[in-house]
Amino acid sequence: MTYNKKLSIITICYNEPYLEKTCESIVNQTWQDFEWIVIDGGSNEQTQKVFDKYKYRINKFVSEPDEGIYNAMNKGLKFVTGEYIHFLNAGDYYFNNDVLLEVFEKHFVDSDIIHGNLYISYNYPRDDRFCITSNTQNITPEFFKKNMIFQPASFINSKMFFENEGFKFNEQYKIVSDLEMWLEFAKRGARFLHIPITVSIFNSEGISENPKYREIHIQERNLLFNKYKLNDNKIKYKPLEQIFSVKNSQDKKYKIITIFGVKLKIKRKYRKQ
Numbered sequence: 001m002t003y004n005k006k007l008s009i010i011t012i013c014y015n016e017p018y019l020e021k022t023c024e025s026i027v028n029q030t031w032q033d034f035e036w037i038v039i040d041g042g043s044n045e046q047t048q049k050v051f052d053k054y055k056y057r058i059n060k061f062v063s064e065p066d067e068g069i070y071n072a073m074n075k076g077l078k079f080v081t082g083e084y085i086h087f088l089n090a091g092d093y094y095f096n097n098d099v100l101l102e103v104f105e106k107h108f109v110d111s112d113i114i115h116g117n118l119y120i121s122y123n124y125p126r127d128d129r130f131c132i133t134s135n136t137q138n139i140t141p142e143f144f145k146k147n148m149i150f151q152p153a154s155f156i157n158s159k160m161f162f163e164n165e166g167f168k169f170n171e172q173y174k175i176v177s178d179l180e181m182w183l184e185f186a187k188r189g190a191r192f193l194h195i196p197i198t199v200s201i202f203n204s205e206g207i208s209e210n211p212k213y214r215e216i217h218i219q220e221r222n223l224l225f226n227k228y229k230l231n232d233n234k235i236k237y238k239p240l241e242q243i244f245s246v247k248n249s250q251d252k253k254y255k256i257i258t259i260f261g262v263k264l265k266i267k268r269k270y271r272k273q
Contacts, residue, residue: 007034008082012072013090014041025093031101035059070169091203111193115154153199176220
């Protein structure tokens with residue numbers, strides 16, 4: 001793949017009230033070796049007027065109905081010609097005007113994923129939070145059971161999406177397809193590099209922070225952890241079950257027999273069909 005720019009910024013949007021902050025933070029960067037790809041879900045006239053002000057700097061603009069966040073992100077990937085990719089969605093914005101200069105000149109080391117720190121803005125109620133991502137270099141899928149790398153603060157080498165096995169966001173998920181991306185990249189042995197700068201400010205009013213989607217978030221996260229074999233095979237017992245019980249392990253491969261608190265693990269036999 002021939003790279004025209006060092007960086008491709010992908011912004012997805014649908015009627016975002018804080019869109020102007022996103023646009024301003026991009027066009028005001030002191031380092032400009034990037035292309036800007038905008039995938040809009042067919043927003044209202046007010047949103048389109050904001051985009052009209054910045055189309056002089058937008059390299060690819062698509063505005064049409066889509067099938068959700070990850071469908072829009074996959075659309076954006078089709079237009080990438082940059083060596084690295086950064087997803088800066090509408091409503092999020094760079095921490096200051098020198099962020100990209102800091103990342104690609106002052107702190108740049110070629111890696112599969114370069115990730116910095118994130119500032120999360122909580123508006124209702126106001127409870128801002130500064131997040132430092134781990135500086136662990138040898139990241140495995142197990143890392144993500146208790147930790148997270150923040151997509152708005154990460155720059156991903158394009159080869160992770162387009163070379164070898166590649167990667168495409170799973171559009172069946174509503175919330176956790178970006179977590180699947182990290183799990184998959186870690187599984188493949190991707191090189192993660194943490195840099196000590198704050199990259200962006202994340203607007204917490206998005207779907208992943210919305211309380212009404214919490215149950216969906218938990219369900220999807222459990223599905224992912226099962227897929228990557230990250231859920232513990234621990235079984236919860238009621239008091240009487242500590243005296244005697246027979247249960248299957250979570251992966252259904254073993255019988256767990258409990259007798260007066262002593263647990264025996266016996267591999268299950270399956271009849272041939």
